[in-house]
Amino acid sequence: MLSLPLLLLAALFLGADSKDQGVTQDPISFHLIQISIFANSSWAQNQGSGWLDELQIHGWDTKSETAIFLKPWSKGNFSEAEITELEELFRVYLLGFIREVQDHAHKFHLEYPFEIQGIAGCELHYGGAIHSFLRGGIGGLDFLSFQNGSCQPAPEGGTSAQQVCEVIEKYHGICDTTRKLLLETCPRFLLGILMAGKAELQRQVKPEAWLSPGPPPGPGRLLLVCHISGFHPKPVWAMWMQGHSSSVSWVIWTVLLPSLLCLMGFAFWVFRRWAYQKIP
Numbered sequence: 001m002l003s004l005p006l007l008l009l010a011a012l013f014l015g016a017d018s019k020d021q022g023v024t025q026d027p028i029s030f031h032l033i034q035i036s037i038f039a040n041s042s043w044a045q046n047q048g049s050g051w052l053d054e055l056q057i058h059g060w061d062t063k064s065e066t067a068i069f070l071k072p073w074s075k076g077n078f079s080e081a082e083i084t085e086l087e088e089l090f091r092v093y094l095l096g097f098i099r100e101v102q103d104h105a106h107k108f109h110l111e112y113p114f115e116i117q118g119i120a121g122c123e124l125h126y127g128g129a130i131h132s133f134l135r136g137g138i139g140g141l142d143f144l145s146f147q148n149g150s151c152q153p154a155p156e157g158g159t160s161a162q163q164v165c166e167v168i169e170k171y172h173g174i175c176d177t178t179r180k181l182l183l184e185t186c187p188r189f190l191l192g193i194l195m196a197g198k199a200e201l202q203r204q205v206k207p208e209a210w211l212s213p214g215p216p217p218g219p220g221r222l223l224l225v226c227h228i229s230g231f232h233p234k235p236v237w238a239m240w241m242q243g244h245s246s247s248v249s250w251v252i253w254t255v256l257l258p259s260l261l262c263l264m265g266f267a268f269w270v271f272r273r274w275a276y277q278k279i280p
């Protein structure tokens, strides 16, 4: 049922020589993140962003209420008309979201100040299957999710989450649009993005690594911090060396995109052993 290009794309991004490196075939996802802050009954703000795994490719300008495209390929293969239509949809949604939450805050026992977080998108799995997801949380706790096209209250959300899902289910238009965005638009967009950004996404950049002293963990102890950054793709091996031989047992495999990585515990352990050996 899966088309050949889809399988090839999945193999290209998820499969390629991953077995040799012991890397798990993690799915690759495109998702939008919404953070809505409600300071009091009259002040609220939305923050929006779009991500390809840990790489941010979209922002949202709250003042002009327009999307910011952070990469030349952030629009994938969508036409300007379709992008404009989506922007308009998100503009209406974000405005409506604040209004609805403010109107119902009391009914759903939400006490100011509070923050609502949402994540929605789709992920391409090894083999070519694409799964969509949508989850919402309040103050860092799960609140609801969309499963199989319908609203599911999270246990942590209590009766409020059940009530919100009941209200959402009544708006058939909203549910249909959400379903379409998650199940049709998102997979199409994800594949378009992967094709459009292929050159950048498949480039290989060596990591830069450096050491710095960290905050002392206690009297007579020193903390050594190892930083690794700027590399692509995300899997990287870090190894502690003593003299010319590697201390083989301290091989650390980690997954982080161009961002700081601190291997403080290990560094501290190694440094302390080294320090004990040197100081009589």
Ligand SMILES: *[C@@H]1O[C@H](CO)[C@@H](O)[C@H](O)[C@H]1NC(C)=O
Residues within 6 Å of the ligand: 039, 040, 042, 043
């Ligand atoms: C609401 O919150 C905003 C932002 O924190 C603040 O500037 C404003 O004075 C607050 N308004 C009221 C009525 O408390």
Ligand SMILES: *[C@@H]1O[C@H](CO)[C@@H](O)[C@H](O)[C@H]1NC(C)=O
Residues within 6 Å of the ligand: 148
């Ligand atoms: C999802 O919905 C379809 C059709 O409505 C149904 O056949 C399927 O069992 C559902 N799956 C789950 C996990 O609920």
Ligand SMILES: *[C@@H]1O[C@H](CO)[C@@H](O)[C@H](O)[C@H]1NC(C)=O
Residues within 6 Å of the ligand: 005, 077, 078, 079, 188, 189, 191, 192, 195
């Ligand atoms: C973009 O690429 C995807 C994947 O190849 C394809 O399914 C879709 O039809 C293309 N065009 C648009 C406008 O989505």
